[in-house]
Amino acid sequence: MLQNKLGITDEAALAREEERISKKKAAEMFENGYLDRLTPGTFQTLAAIHRYLFSGIYDFAGQLRTVNLAKGTFRFAPVMYLDAALKNIEKMPQGTFDEIIEKYVEMNAAHPFREGNGRSMRIWLDLILKKELGLVVDWSLADKEDYLLAMERSPIRDIEIKHLLRQALTGRTRDREVYMKGIDRSYYYEGYFTYKTAEL
Numbered sequence: 001m002l003q004n005k006l007g008i009t010d011e012a013a014l015a016r017e018e019e020r021i022s023k024k025k026a027a028e029m030f031e032n033g034y035l036d037r038l039t040p041g042t043f044q045t046l047a048a049i050h051r052y053l054f055s056g057i058y059d060f061a062g063q064l065r066t067v068n069l070a071k072g073t074f075r076f077a078p079v080m081y082l083d084a085a086l087k088n089i090e091k092m093p094q095g096t097f098d099e100i101i102e103k104y105v106e107m108n109a110a111h112p113f114r115e116g117n118g119r120s121m122r123i124w125l126d127l128i129l130k131k132e133l134g135l136v137v138d139w140s141l142a143d144k145e146d147y148l149l150a151m152e153r154s155p156i157r158d159i160e161i162k163h164l165l166r167q168a169l170t171g172r173t174r175d176r177e178v179y180m181k182g183i184d185r186s187y188y189y190e191g192y193f194t195y196k197t198a199e200l
Contacts (some may be wrong), residue, residue, distance in 0.1 A: 002014065004018075004057055005058065005065045007058055018057055018116075021056055022053045022054060022183065023180070024120070024176060025052055026180065027176070029049070030176060033055075033177070034052065035049075035127060037046070037107075038127060041090070041092055041094045041103065041127075042090055043089070043112070045127065046112070046120055046124045047062040047112075050116055051063045051121040053076065054116050057113065058114070062113075062115070064079075064082060064083070064086075065112060065114040066112065068115070069111055072152070074152060076111035077109060082110060085106075086110055086112060089106045089107055089110060095132060096132075097133060097162070097166060100128050100129055101158060103128070104121065104128075107121055120143060122139070122182035122183070123183070125137065126179070126182065130173045135170065135171055136172070137169060137182065138166065138172065138181070139178070139181035140181045141167065142164055146160075146164055149159075149163050
């Protein structure tokens, strides 16, 4: 159970309230032009997105996690290597679709925040795609189960996630409905497994 600013002590209740608040903040961020002022592809941008979404819920919003994390059987980057991993990710090229997805996969493996990585990273990914290719992902076209399995396997084999997301690309970069599909916590990665702290 994560400590939170809302004083909620029930995990299910926290998940519901977190989703409600983060969706409201995501819509606000889309509509007020905040995203247009960010530099696509940097960790600073990802942290700014995370902070905007979750600062009303968690003290750690926008801050690097201080615990090791695992999800299912997968262990994310150990805390002691996290800063170096993020610096290397920032240096990765992002000029082509394949390069962008490879950068996304590496950021997912780093998983820099205690909670809310998936939602923040999908917005971050779309910012890069929009800047470099004039496209975004229509998340309603990405099958949930296929996406989850592809993301699980992506650190070893990224061809599946590349294929899945390539098929879901759209030029509707200003479509609020397309954008909001990527924020749906219950539909995507964060609702699939339970986080656990990992002794690495």
